[in-house]
Amino acid sequence: MEEKQYLMLPGPTPVPPRVLRAMARPMINHRGPEFKALFEEVTAGLKEVFRTQNEIIIFPSAGTGAMEAAVVNFVSPGDKVVVVSIGVFGERFAEIARRFGAQVEKLDFPWGSAADPEALAELIAKDKEKEIKAVFVTHNETSTGVTNDLCALRKAIGDHPALFIVDAVSGLGAVELETDQWNLDVVVAGSQKSFMVPPGLSFLSVSERAWKVTEKCTNSRYYWDIRAAKNYAEKGQTPYTPALPQLAALAESLKIIKKEGLDNIHARHRRHRDMVRTAVRAIGLGLLAPDEVASPALTAVIPPEGIGADEVRKVLHQEFNVVVAGGQQTLKNKIFRIGHLGYVQDLDIIAVIAALEMALVRCGYQVELGKGVRAAQEVLLNS
Numbered sequence: 001m002e003e004k005q006y007l008m009l010p011g012p013t014p015v016p017p018r019v020l021r022a023m024a025r026p027m028i029n030h031r032g033p034e035f036k037a038l039f040e041e042v043t044a045g046l047k048e049v050f051r052t053q054n055e056i057i058i059f060p061s062a063g064t065g066a067m068e069a070a071v072v073n074f075v076s077p078g079d080k081v082v083v084v085s086i087g088v089f090g091e092r093f094a095e096i097a098r099r100f101g102a103q104v105e106k107l108d109f110p111w112g113s114a115a116d117p118e119a120l121a122e123l124i125a126k127d128k129e130k131e132i133k134a135v136f137v138t139h140n141e142t143s144t145g146v147t148n149d150l151c152a153l154r155k156a157i158g159d160h161p162a163l164f165i166v167d168a169v170s171g172l173g174a175v176e177l178e179t180d181q182w183n184l185d186v187v188v189a190g191s192q193k194s195f196m197v198p199p200g201l202s203f204l205s206v207s208e209r210a211w212k213v214t215e216k217c218t219n220s221r222y223y224w225d226i227r228a229a230k231n232y233a234e235k236g237q238t239p240y241t242p243a244l245p246q247l248a249a250l251a252e253s254l255k256i257i258k259k260e261g262l263d264n265i266h267a268r269h270r271r272h273r274d275m276v277r278t279a280v281r282a283i284g285l286g287l288l289a290p291d292e293v294a295s296p297a298l299t300a301v302i303p304p305e306g307i308g309a310d311e312v313r314k315v316l317h318q319e320f321n322v323v324v325a326g327g328q329q330t331l332k333n334k335i336f337r338i339g340h341l342g343y344v345q346d347l348d349i350i351a352v353i354a355a356l357e358m359a360l361v362r363c364g365y366q367v368e369l370g371k372g373v374r375a376a377q378e379v380l381l382n383s
């Protein structure tokens, strides 16, 4: 029954049938009026999700493409930048910045914890000459299931002129993020996480301040040049052929998002986080992230002593058709990650917890069946 798989990854996430159907529409001229209307519709819808009046650039790419765009358009070779890292995706931003010639100062926190705004404030305070050109931060660290306090981190740099650049690929649309209210200069997102669209689109919002930096930026770029994208956007076009099926899908998913409402969507994600965490505790397993910083988008679970995370994942997949993600790099086989972002409803969570209990029994761990399910049901009924 491959079409009924429980795809509980932190991306790609399940796609609603009506969004999938939208992708089957015939192609249109990307230099014609139908495209202009589609492009303007999705751009307006994205601005609502980003909660911004800033320009939004849409790239036909994976999320990492927009991360690269967030470097090459704002950082010149030799520039000093700070990368706040709490996991794999923080490391990725640092690596991209290094490859494009930045002098990267890392501000690292242990994997499983969030960034401390005070530590960032201290680092910024030391920069008397205002040499730091940008601060890169991950909104929701997908490798550990931790959400950073973006608003506090932004406040930590105060009126220092550095741009504040955010990777919100797995957070935006699932977890609160206020681009304008929090004064975020550049925010990066992607189609395949909470937007409920297949992979292939990435988004980048750009503040007025950031546009000024772009004009003077000396880094090389062609595909990722946001100036070209802006010029074409004024005509309702993109510089090169857009991913038409994904854009049609996005138009459909934005309607679904608008109907449910962002605040309700955020509340649903928090509820699912609480259901999963309460159930995992009831079963007796560990959680990588502490409650205060636990992500509403996904949960990193530590399996029982002596059982590898990948063994649990294998049983979940083979016997119950439930797909969860593994740990990355140093967390490989130490955790598994349950994605609960995007097109996920309450009973999906209950089903996954039920499968997890049975998979653990198969792996030789003594679970009282129904204990986690009951805990999740109670959270749901009391929410």
Ligand SMILES: *Cc1c(COP(=O)(O)O)cnc(C)c1O
Residues within 6 Å of the ligand: 011, 061, 062, 063, 064, 065, 089, 138, 140, 141, 142, 167, 168, 169, 170, 190, 199
């Ligand atoms: C998924 C993800 C990315 C990268 O997305 P790709 O589409 O795989 O390039 C970047 N940052 C975070 C936080 C993510 O979760």
